[in-house]
Amino acid sequence: MSGAHFRQTSEVTSTDLYEVTMALSYLREGMQAPATFSLFVRGLPPGRGFLVAAGLEPALDYLARFRVSRSDVETFAETLRRPVQDLEPLHGLTFDGQVRAVPEGRLVFAGEPLLEVTAPLPQAQLVETYLLSLVCHQTAVASKAARCVLAAAGRPLVDFSLRRNHGPQAGMQAARLCALVGFAGTSNVAAAHVYDVPAVGTMAHSYIEAFASEEQAFRAFARTHPGPVTFLVDTYDTDHGVATAARVLKDLGLGPGCAIRLDSGDLGALARRARTALDAAGLADVQIIASGGLDEYGVDQLVQDGAPIDAYAVGTKVGTAADAPYLDAAYKLVEYDGRPVMKLSSAKVTAPGPKQVFRGPGLRDVIGLANEEPPEGTELLLRPVMRGGLRTEAAGTLGAARARFEADLAALPREARRIRRPITPVPSVSTRLTTLTKVVHHRIADRTGPGQ
Template sequence: MSQVTATDLREVTMALSYLREDMRAPATFSLFVRDLPPGRGFLVAAGLEPALDHLSRFRLGRSDVQEFAQALRRPAEELEPLHGLSFDGQVRAVPEGRLVLAGEPLLEVTAPLPQAQLVATSLLSLLCHQTAVATKAARCVLAARGRPLLDLSLRRSQGPAAALHAARLCAVVGFAGTGDIAAANRYGIPAAGGMAHAYVQSFPSEEDAFRAYARAHPGPVTFPVDTYETDRGVATAARVLGDLGRGPGCAIRLGGGDLDALAHRARATLDAAGLRDVRIVAGGGLDEYAVAALVRDGAPIDVFTMDAMDANAGGAADAPYLDATYELVEYDGRPVMRLSSTTVKATAPAPKQIFRGPDLRDVIGLANEEPPEGTEPLLRTMMRGGLRTEPPDTLDAARARFEADLAELPQSARRVEDPVAPVPAVSTRLAALTTIVRHRLQARTMSGT
């Protein structure tokens, strides 16, 4: 399946109509999240790199047109105006790793109207899913309060591609490693992992399994101690590690149950055996709320493993999607906006910019206005004429941006429980333009023109 055809049918029907009506003037669309999900004090901008890759390769070939025609049950000849269409527009976007708030554009596309419309579904899918995952992972980092986190979500993700994205995003926000070999090699993330319970079960005893695994791996090892009875498993692991002189860098892993109590007993057993440098790793369906509770209660857990970071799996079950939209804000130089009987789905007109001040005191303004004193613009031009304006971003650069913004985030927004998100202000010029355009549209609606 071509990536081009992975789109909503309505994008195709609208683009075809635009072409037939010769509506090819530049259009600007703004992609933003209307409201933060419950329990979120911020979002981490993510998904831009794959989105730019997609736009760079976007071109409608003959087979794509035939697939569209098949879906519409129409002759391919009727869709011929779509053939050869590619993306040659401009993209302004918030770089990955930066924190964003409700109403702030993650990305704005300016391109001939049919092009800008056709890429809508792909951009929403890429940015929304990855922003949700990155935000969830960032909250886990906050909950852990400096304890290392490992991404082990591949087996529970929505496919290998989603797991690859999750591993990269977890690394951006500070995870220490991943169990996904493909992600580790592609992005330079430390690989991490140990043995499964099946390995232990395949040997006559836990001790046999631990000794065999240690023989195969001369470096640090991690033993799962809860295949049968956890306290006994800890004692066995301590005996094997002590006999082999394999303390530094090694660990035991707890995978469920009362992790607080189990970790305390395990720590006592390890310390009594002289293995104070053997770490305790804990996982098994943890989320940021569980991690925060364990840290708050003083559980002697050194490393947490996160088994479901993909936003569509268990990892973001409390906020599995973003209320995002891709709205037309200008066409052929004319600012446009959406009206609504409520303010929930109303939009503001014209291309925009986010001006960031200290402590994430943001102002949403017009793209062509001067930044307020003491602020910096967040949206940067990433593509022009369908080509990237700078080399692909690096994981280290995205991580540095995340850490810098996180340091400025108010404590009330950092909380895992009941965070209070900062609310961006609206510039005087944007507010005035919004009022003018709204009145103009309301007048036309009343007159029926």
């Protein structure tokens, strides 16, 4: 590795090398006819009954500003160790294609396109890596967060993931996605400001340790923050911390809106003892917040056990989608210059042609061709969102995405909503798509068979 400092890069050059080499070859060969690529998830991760479509809004922003600059060409040339003039055909390339996509917040299943891009082949190819990175990471995190919402069964959730996310940008995305599926707030100050969601936070154990006693720490914090406060009570002995917090709250006349936070240990048992102590002190309106390595499994267990916890703060495992941190997703060419194409590799066969998902009641889906008539009583899941490189409508809001999520979640079969051992709905395939797949398969087999 050469160079003594980090170099600035652009979104355009944040791509896999083969996207550049392929796009350049297409341009030199004059292959600029329209191509359609389909982005979909081959199979859901273990333990998932659904996915939440996410990442579309930043993906559209990326496509709208996509342009290969002179600096990008120079970066490509330097990386490929080629003369700049060899990469010159890429200069000025923009995205002026079309996108049909599943709106953010909708539930999707394996094999269903989250989006389809139709554009001149070099353009559609060059944006592949960035689109996959945006959509896959955000869909994975949104799906994990949505399961926490199910587990909490109506109790508020807050996002505490920033310090454990895979970088600040991922932290911003996680806060946005948690808000999309219904979290009540985030500890991420920048995200709270940008996305207009409540900023939520308490104090760290280091704050308590900096004072001579817990009581001094609690009183000092309340002096600086006279509104509702939340005291972290498990720095030393949790039961003693709860008693101290109760005494300070009563002395200062604080109660409604205040809370204590439990961050370690047997949260269920500690919450029961804390509730008893707070009630005995006349602080029945002081809430209990639990945090510390929680995700949907931990939250679900506490809820099922009847732990008297009023709200949950989840971080590391949710912001990183720890048990399923990636999706087996693909961005595959399905049509070029009006010719349907498909891949026949073992275990990675793709279906040809631009697609549509027809959704019936109870999220019973049919994957078909984009140009076929919808079955009666169904709606189209993929909508036109970009034409000529421009959005077809104003950017979507978190509120609208959340409403779509809540509607789909309410319609999701009960067995797919389960936290443990969910049963995932399996979309059916239309007769026309099945027929086209057989025709294209035979055409390829005839062309590539023995002796060809």
